Amino acid sequence: MATTTQSSPSVDPSRDPSGDPATGTYYTAGAKAFHWLTVLVMTGSFALAFVMVELPLGTLKVSLYNWHKTLGLIVLALAVLRLVWRLRHPAPPLPADMPAWERLAAQVTHVALYLFLFAQPLVGLVMSWASGFPTVLFGSFNLPNPIGANQGLFDALVVVHELSAWIILALIAVHAGAALRHHFVKKDQVLRRMLPGRPPGAERR
Amino acid sequence: MRATLLALPVLMPVLIAAAPAAAQDAPTWAVDPENSRVGFVAIQSGDEVEGSFSAWTADIAFDPETATGRIEAVVQTGSVESGSRDRDDSLKGDGLLHVEAFPQARFVADKFRTTGEGAYEAIGELTLRDTTREVVLPFTLAVEGTTAEAAGELSVDRLDYGVGQGQWADTSMIGAEVRIVFEIAATRQ
Incomplete structure (x- = not known):
């Protein structure tokens, strides 16, 4: 928090529009890219999920499942790369005036979201194996199946995968709701620091 | 060619008379269901998928020495199992086996050829759904005392x-070629 002593005492560093990634006030371009790519791919994955489960068993349903599996594994790949990035580029600090319970809530939500970014695709992958249906990625190549068809395991994982999906949607609602609250109610920089592009007034790195 | 065609009506009564006689002479074999299997290998999205039928019967009369006899196998199509309930439901549905309308598949053969040591071909008719076609089913047979083990496979489109x-006519997801496979253990009656 070295910047605190350098800026005027009345201005919180996280609200200082001149803050930039160099001082840890904004997310790095890489962190933003991972975040918004994940948003994009997950939106597609959820959209496919809602449509595919309603379809009658047929070739279209199977194709949509395979694209859902493809997007799920992209989410997993992004999560792995993102975690590596995150460990090398720590998140900027939360506003100094945030109450303890809000910090805790933010922490718990972020950790939970990270966990599900890994867990949900992995559960889906094992589920796909247990289904005995080929896992066709990008509509063109098949993933090997190390476990083979297992109806019992599949039935169990369907419940887990679906429950997890609803928990993820709830977490996203909390996460996005909190970000909007920061922007529109608390009027701080918390949302803006994850928005694409250079933050207003920030120095080019 | 002409001579052959003309000869057929003449020979026909002889052939018809000979066939049942051969079948009657051939020893009958009782299938041991525990050690027998009737199934298939299909290609789904490029991967091999195996399935089998748990309910089927086979009446077998066959003399390995003369390669004569008669085989009739009836498979209950609704007993199909491929490791996945969803896939089984698709298989049973009207787009594929349509087990409700066609509960049985059938293979009947009464002509045989010896093709090698313990190797034969059964010339018969295969009925799937409401279509019957002549097929030649190659199989191997190993007889030891009163027990026999036969195995074979037949590729069909x-x-x-x-x-x-409908949508299942598309062969990009489920390949056109399906290998019908069987392993039968039987005891001479």
Whole structure:
């Protein structure tokens, strides 16, 4: 928090529009890219999920499942790369005036979201194996199946995968709701620091 | 060619008379269901998928020495199992086996050829759904005392039998070629 002593005492560093990634006030371009790519791919994955489960068993349903599996594994790949990035580029600090319970809530939500970014695709992958249906990625190549068809395991994982999906949607609602609250109610920089592009007034790195 | 065609009506009564006689002479074999299997290998999205039928019967009369006899196998199509309930439901549905309308598949053969040591061909008719076609089914047979083990497989184009209606006629997800496979252990009666 070295910047605190350098800026005027009345201005919180996280609200200082001149803050930039160099001082840890904004997310790095890489962190933003991972975040918004994940948003994009997950939106597609959820959209496919809602449509595919309603379809009658047929070739279209199977194709949509395979694209859902493809997007799920992209989410997993992004999560792995993102975690590596995150460990090398720590998140900027939360506003100094945030109450303890809000910090805790933010922490718990972020950790939970990270966990599900890994867990949900992995559960889906094992589920796909247990289904005995080929896992066709990008509509063109098949993933090997190390476990083979297992109806019992599949039935169990369907419940887990679906429950997890609803928990993820709830977490996203909390996460996005909190970000909007920061922007529109608390009027701080918390949302803006994850928005694409250079933050207003920030120095080019 | 002409001579052959003319000869057929003459020979026909002889052939018809000879066939049942051969079948009657051939020893009958009782299938040991525990050690027998009737199934298939299909290609789904490029991967091999195996399935089998748990309910089927086979009446077998066959003399390995003379390669004569008669085989009739009846498979209950609704007993199909491929490791996945969803896939089984698709297989049983009207687009594929349509087990409600066609609960049985059938193979009947009464002509045989010896093709090698313990190797034969059964010339018969395969019925899937409502389509019957002549097929030549190669199989091996190993007899030891009163027990015998037979195995064979037959590649068919599922679309020849109408197994693939509507969207399932598309062979990009489920290949046209399906290998019908069997392993039968039997005891001489």
